[in-house]
Amino acid sequence: MVQLADADIITREVLSWEGIHIFHHPLSSCSQKLRIFLNLKSIEWQSHVVDLQNKQNLSPWYLGINPRGLVPTLVHDGAVHIESNDILVYLEQIFPAPRLIPVGMENQMTELLRHEDDLHLDLRTLSFKFVFAPHGPPKSEEDLKRYATAGSGTVQGRRDAAKDEQIAFWQQFITGVGISDDVARQSVQKFHTEFAELERRLADRPYLLGTNLTVLDIAWFIYANRLLLAGYPMMRLHPHLALWFQRMHQRPEFAKEVALPPPAEQHFAEIRRAHAMAGKTLEQIAGL
Ligand SMILES: N[C@@H](CCC(=O)N[C@@H](CS)C(=O)NCC(=O)O)C(=O)O
The missing domain is CATH 1.20.1050 (Glutathione S-transferase Yfyf (Class Pi); Chain A, domain 2)
Incomplete structure (x- = not known):
């Protein structure tokens, strides 16, 4: 799981954010994957569109919460998570219904998603x-x-x-x-x-x-x-x-x-x- 360590996060204001915040882009494939997952689970989230065309992902502010400069990023109650597949696995634990990772298959799923x-x-x-x-x-x-x-x-x-x-x-x-x-x-x-x-x-x-x-x-x-x-x-x-x-x-x-x-x-x-x-x-x- 890629939850950032405190020292990785330069944009400190997000540390006090509550709820689920997603940084994403409409046409980004990894963002689409995450949004479908959120839809299927009816999870409420706050949207922050990162304008990739205008290279907003390369701004110091965004690189301050995602050192790779990629979307998506999840900020959940001040904890910052990057890497779309890790975000899915993390959210599955918090919102288990409906199940999208079958019980007992967590490790195998992580491998399949890595592939x-x-x-x-x-x-x-x-x-x-x-x-x-x-x-x-x-x-x-x-x-x-x-x-x-x-x-x-x-x-x-x-x-x-x-x-x-x-x-x-x-x-x-x-x-x-x-x-x-x-x-x-x-x-x-x-x-x-x-x-x-x-x-x-x-x-x-x-x-x-x-x-x-x-x-x-x-x-x-x-x-x-x-x-x-x-x-x-x-x-x-x-x-x-x-x-x-x-x-x-x-x-x-x-x-x-x-x-x-x-x-x-x-x-x-x-x-x-x-x-x-x-x-x-x-x-x-x-x-x-
Ligand atoms: N392994 C990363 C890949 C993320 C990624 O490459 N995102 C693309 C959009 S799909 C991106 O942010 N590209 C930045 C750019 O185009 O400058 C993940 O799964 O989150």
């Missing part, structure tokens, strides 16, 4: 290659300098290397390397392997762990949603997974968190059209 989180940078790679496709570097050298130096730089009292990994991701756009077709292909391949395994599981059960919906379904729902947006041919390659996705998507607790504002929907459709004209869709690049 899912390991693909997060691949998800971001595919998002930036096929969904957002920015024209220039999303973050400047100046932004990254601020990012590197603000905040405590520690998590649970230890120097945190996670920020270096983030900075390396953004740096590739500044150096002009960007996301090559090869790198994108490798990320698609990883998802293809995972999705094939999920497809196998879903052949004889409605949810990934059996008859009941769990946080694992929520976590993979979010990844599947982003991959679909990137143009991954799910119905053709993994029909059970595609139907599982559609079933959950029919529920308002899920649908409202992944609904796109019309301008974003239009913008992403234009990007997909441009990629199709250039013969550079996800399917074409990955050779699926």
